[in-house]
Amino acid sequence: xxxxxxxxxxxxxxxxxxxxxxxxxxxxxxxxxxxxxxxxxxxxxxxxxxxxxxxxxxxxxxxxxxxxxxxxxxxxxxxxxxxxxxxxxxxxxxxxxxxxxxxxxxxxxxxx
Amino acid sequence: xxxxxxxxxxxxxxxxxxxxxxxxxxxxxxxxxxxxxxxxxxxxxxxxxxxxxxxxxxxxxxxxxxxxxxxxxxxxxxxxxxxxxxxxxxxxxxxxxxxxxxxxxxxxxxxxxx
Numbered sequence: 257x258x259x260x261x262x263x264x265x266x267x268x269x270x271x272x273x274x275x276x277x278x279x280x281x282x283x284x285x286x287x288x289x290x291x292x293x294x295x296x297x298x299x300x301x302x303x304x305x306x307x308x309x310x311x312x313x314x315x316x317x318x319x320x321x322x323x324x325x326x327x328x329x330x331x332x333x334x335x336x337x338x339x340x341x342x343x344x345x346x347x348x349x350x351x352x353x354x355x356x357x358x359x360x361x362x363x364x365x366x367x368x
Numbered sequence: 369x370x371x372x373x374x375x376x377x378x379x380x381x382x383x384x385x386x387x388x389x390x391x392x393x394x395x396x397x398x399x400x401x402x403x404x405x406x407x408x409x410x411x412x413x414x415x416x417x418x419x420x421x422x423x424x425x426x427x428x429x430x431x432x433x434x435x436x437x438x439x440x441x442x443x444x445x446x447x448x449x450x451x452x453x454x455x456x457x458x459x460x461x462x463x464x465x466x467x468x469x470x471x472x473x474x475x476x477x478x479x480x481x482x
Contacts, residue, residue, distance in 0.1 A: 290469045299370065299473025300411070343417050345411065349469035355424060356469050362408040 262359035275333040279346030286338040374474035394460030
């Protein structure tokens with residue numbers, strides 16, 4: 257049972273344009289949603305998070321939007337830069353058990 | 369640098385063998401997590417320890433075991449290794465129980481089973 261789904265295995269975006277990565281979830285008990293970024297041969301690094309009581313959180317070029325009614329969140333990167341090329345994982349956590357549930361990841365490729 | 373240290377970085381061994389992966393969490397972090405990533409697949413949660421006690425268990429095989437020591441470092445033991453165990457094994461740590469979901473990952477240990 258995939259509680260967190262990233263349906264796009266990969267995404268290619270022109271440098272300078274907006275990158276939009278999507279994530280869907282099924283468990284309405286999730287309290288926090290997070291995005292992690294992972295470069296090859298490195299561990300994931302935390303990027304940005306959002307509480308379930310909010311619908312938007314912004315940090316520099318990165319903005320996460322949460323649509324609870326649709327059980328959908330997205331990560332916007334504006335403008336996209338070559339260094340943004342990485343795998344992005346969506347994750348969610350419920351305070352009922354503190355278990356972090358991960359999506360399968362989306363590989364973002366920024367074209368020069 | 370996340371502050372999480374994993375050793376060894378690379379390990380090559382044969383089927384049927386046993387290996388131990390080591391992790392030192394960030395200073396002050398009480399929770400340690402182990403994850404497996406096989407061939408560009410997603411992260412599979414294996415197990416979590418909190419202050420020396422097992423906190424949560426994921427898809428960890430019976431051939432695998434882990435522990436967290438009083439100094440909070442952790443070891444993941446993989447035995448009777450099979451070809452399919454070849455993967456990147458990540459350790460992560462967090463302050464407390466990780467209720468915000470923010471984990472700090474090490475660089476991983478790449479295990480190759482021949």
